Amino acid sequence: MKCFYLIFTLLVIELAIAQVTPNSLFQNNMVLQRNQPIAVFGKAVSEKTVEIIFKNKLYSAKVKDGYWKVFLDESEAGGPFTLTIRGNNEIVIKNILVGEVWLCSGQSNMEMPVKGNKGQPINGSNLAILKSGNSKIRFFKVGRKTASKPLETCEGEWSLAIPSTVKDFSATAYFYGKLLQETLGVPIGLISSSWGGTPAEAWTPKEVLDTDLKEFTHWKTDMSLPQKLPSQLYNGMIHPLKPYTIKGVIWYQGEANKTYHQSYTKLFSSMIKSWRTKWNQGDFPFYFVQIAPLAWGGVDQAFLREKQLRTMLTVPKTGMAVTLDIGEEFCIHPAEKQKVGERLALWALAKDYGFEDIQFSGPVYKSIKVKEGKVTVEFDYAPNGVTNFGKEMSGFQVAGDDKIFHEAEVKITKGILEVWSKNVSNPIAVRYGWDAWINGSIFNTAGLPASSFRSDDWEE
Incomplete structure (x- = not known):
């Protein structure tokens, strides 16, 4: 027996x-x-x-x-x-x-839930939660996990959009998916994989850091914060998802890299390329959010915003949602997450879903022309010119041969932007928003804000 x-x-x-x-x-x-x-x-x-x-x-x-x-x-x-x-x-x-599936990743501004967190609100959250019931919007929230080697599984479960699930899901991702679902009329699946305070290298495969970025040696090595270590979050929270078929990625991150921004364009570009390679679905769309202005953090923030802009301009099938007008001076988590999600969705709707008649990007600096001491600034993504929508225009500076910048006066005439300073008789360079904090005031006529920019490439 x-x-x-x-x-x-x-x-x-x-x-x-x-x-x-x-x-x-x-x-x-x-x-x-x-x-x-x-x-x-x-x-x-x-x-x-x-x-x-x-x-x-x-x-x-x-x-x-x-x-x-x-x-x-x-x-x-x-x-x-x-x-x-x-x-x-x-x-x-x-x-x-069966519908459209998007991976949503990044640090705390992507992780921030619709209900807000620890005294930091999300504008319009209460009514958004109230009206959120929609069986055609579904979420998968990847559990936080660090790993020294790539994993094959993760924790999480699929949930239908109802108030009790929406309130705890990423606000940026939810508002992104909500606009897509309302516009396309098809089911939307959102896979959220994010962790606050994390740098881009934590989301990048080790072999990419060891080859494409081997000249950089400043990655964090604090073992008490494994989520900030190179490749740990790629291994634990991205690798387990591949090759699940997706339409593309939205990304909200950058604050954790601003103090060593010099490598960010190369790092971020390599990360995007590596995810596309790992999925083997070709160059799927990758849309991301430019970090918002913030009073503390210094001019490093302007440099980081520039590195993000360069990524958009150099990496195929990427797009950037600008937040220069909706930052909060003393809070790193802007409350206007609905605008962020919707600005990301405009990129997808225009580029991936055939809505060709809408504006999807704010003005992007193109060139300058100087005549009689005044600088005319030309932009891409502003077919009808630029406007300030009645806001006070600030944040412009011009410099001459001495490379010393002075606060500038600004005027918009029939959509054309002119900048000058009585202290600079022969300006050769212009900057906009080149500081930690600015309340963005330049838009295209669709209401999308211009990125901060500089026409020079001078070393600080």
């Missing part, structure tokens, strides 16, 4: 171990990406093949080194659907929708 129980116990243990398990993103209520091959993947212990059934079609995936992956046929938006995964066991995933 003891022998029987021993054999029975061993069989139970073997059956428990010998199971196929999908990646942790594959759960009830999930959203799959429409109009692209859909990656389904996971682990298997003893199986040689795994069967997947979706929309009445059978797929077979070979198991290699304990892992399996298969791509389902492209699907139009819709649902709900059921996905069945079979090995020695069977897993049935229900209430699946």
Whole structure:
């Protein structure tokens, strides 16, 4: 009898171990990406093949080194659907929708929930939460996790948008997805993977830092804060998500890198490229938020904003939402997260969803012309010229050959911006918002603010 129980116990243990398990993103209520091959993947212990059934079609995936992956046929938006995964066991995933899936990542300004946090509000949050019920918007919040090596799974679950879930979800991501869903009319899936106070190198694969950025040696090494260490968050919170089929990424980060901004354009560009390479979906869109003005932090903030702007101008299929007009002088977490999310969504709607008649970027510095002591500033992304919408215009400086900047006077005439100073008879350079704090006052006629900029490249 003891022998029987021993054999029975061993069989139970073997059956428990010998199971196929999908990646942790594959759960009830999930959203799959429409109009692209859909990656389904996971682990298997003893199986040689795994069967997947979706929309009445059978797929077979070979198991290699304990892992399996298969791509389902492209699907139009819709649902709900059921996905069945079979090995020695069977897993049935229900209430699946097909629509648009976006990964939302960064530091605290992406992590900040709709309800606000510790005395820091989100404008309009109460009514947004009240009206948030929408079964076509769904979230997956990746659990915080650091790791010294890339992981294959993460913690989290898919939730439908209702007040009790929306209030604790990323405000920027929610307002982004909300505008997409209202405009496109299809299901939206938002995967939030963010952690406050974290630098971009923590979200970048180790091999990229060791090759593309090996000349930089200033990465943080404080072992008491593993979330700030190189590659730790890529390993624990991004790598487990790939190659889940997504439409693209939105990103809100930068404050943690401002004191060593010199490497940021290269670092950020390499990070974007590495994520695209890891997903193997081509150059998916990557839209990000320029950090907002803040009274403390010095001119490093202006340099960091410039590095972000350079990334947009040099990396394909990227876009930047400017926040120069909605910063808060003494709070690093601006309350206008709805405007942030919606400005990001304008990029996606214009560039990825065919809404070609809208403005999606604020004015971006193009060039200057000097005539009779006055500087005319020309912008891209301002087809009807620029305006101040009645705000007091400030933050402009001009300099001559001596490279000493003086506060400038400003005038807009029929959309054309002129800048000058009585202290500079022959100006050769102009700057706007080149400081820690500025209340942005230059917009295109669509109401989108201009980025801070400088026409010079002088070393400080």
